Amino acid sequence: MQSIGILCDSALPIQDSANCQMPDGLPSTLGLLGVGTIGSSLIRGILAPGGSLSTPPRVVLSPRGAAKAAELARDFPSHVVVAKSNQEVVDVADCVIIAVLFKQVEEVMKGLAFREGQKVVTLVAGLLPKRLQELSSPASDCVSAIPLPAVARRAGSTLLTPPRPWAQAMFGICGKCVSVESEAEFRRLLCITTLMGDFYKRQLTAQRWLSSNGVAEADAATWVGATFATFAADSSAAEADTFSKLVEEQTPGGLNEMVWKAQEADESYQSLAYSLDAVFHRLVAGAEDPSLAPAAKRLKR
Template sequence: GLVGVGTIGSAVVRGLCSPGGPGPEVVLSPRGAAKAAALRAEFPALVTVAGSNQEVVDAVEFVIVAVLAKQAEEVLSALTFRPGQVVLSLIAALPVPRLKELVAPAGECSLGIPLPAVAKRQGASLLYPPQPAGQAIFDCLGTCLALADEAQFKRMLCCTALMGDFYKRQLTAQQWLEAHGADAGQAAAYIGALYATF
């Protein structure tokens, strides 16, 4: 189940439910209603949209939490988890010890950091601490690097910021071509293809 259907949560669901993926049944929260509806339309045999966040938690054994960091405390403290549930947070700013407090008495808790490329089952996701269910999910979505050392996890997490620099450079090159007379569509197509091969 997924609580919080934003960009990253949607990417995870797409990667899992697209042809060639494991095709699990997924229960989505109504948070991010437009994206939840789009995923339901795209994968009608696999995706259902619950009426509330609590309905998601009640329906599943494995809960992925992907709300904004500023909403995490409020959303999670309003939910009732049960023993044995596994919780995977995609909220980088929510420390695992605090996550465990908020979702008690749920069982295993981990922090996962996937990037949008998981929608195409590409790229690498970080997982701390290692957890079999979280690792199985991320292994299906590309490469999973499960780390037991929190300091090492945080250092690796810093490197995810390179994505912003990568896309900013791509946009800058495209805009430079356009400023020097290139057609916008051709500039975007060329720079996109060029960066895809780097």
């Protein structure tokens, strides 16, 4: 692995390097602890050529996730280096991004020496700013963010709390950034990201239905993907009444209305709400409650 030196443009010592900020509002040097799917997707989105970013930041990667770290260093050799240790990342970064599994957070962060003025971001679901600040003290500029994988293509969305201009600049490069002040609101909004698997499972079900009825798998996949993307495009800039209006626009007595009414009669949407209740409980309590599963809720009625 390639080792690192101090990457800030100025000749300031390490303890002052957190003052380095680019004209775009981004910290000059980003450090990533845990180079998994989400962390590497974010870095790819930030460093991708084109767009409005005047000068990409320098990025220092931890040795965790060696394969993805090596790919990023290969694809962006002018901006990415791999450190020998997590502490090396923290020592040189103006902004440290935590992107490990929730169960690994305490182990990874204990013993690391952060510094005053340093910015810290967690991409870990369930790790909120208050606890992040405790783990990274004396650093105090801490935010929680949930970026979705499409940030790698600058077509993603990110949930952020609390709103901070430098963090909004970072995630705004990669798509839409939704910022909220309240941790309680953030936790509720976070539940919606868990619908990703359900979304893909519905697409897979539609593809398999087509294929089982004589349509080539490739054609089925292309059409299903394009159709769902079209649906999403109509609601990507949703306002308070957008979804209700879109449902009302379905022709009365038509095929589209037929499907959603049949799903509603089968309690598909109520089941979805139950699943979100169960997800929220797990986020708050730290454990799943089987009695909150949709099937269990139906049995109780």
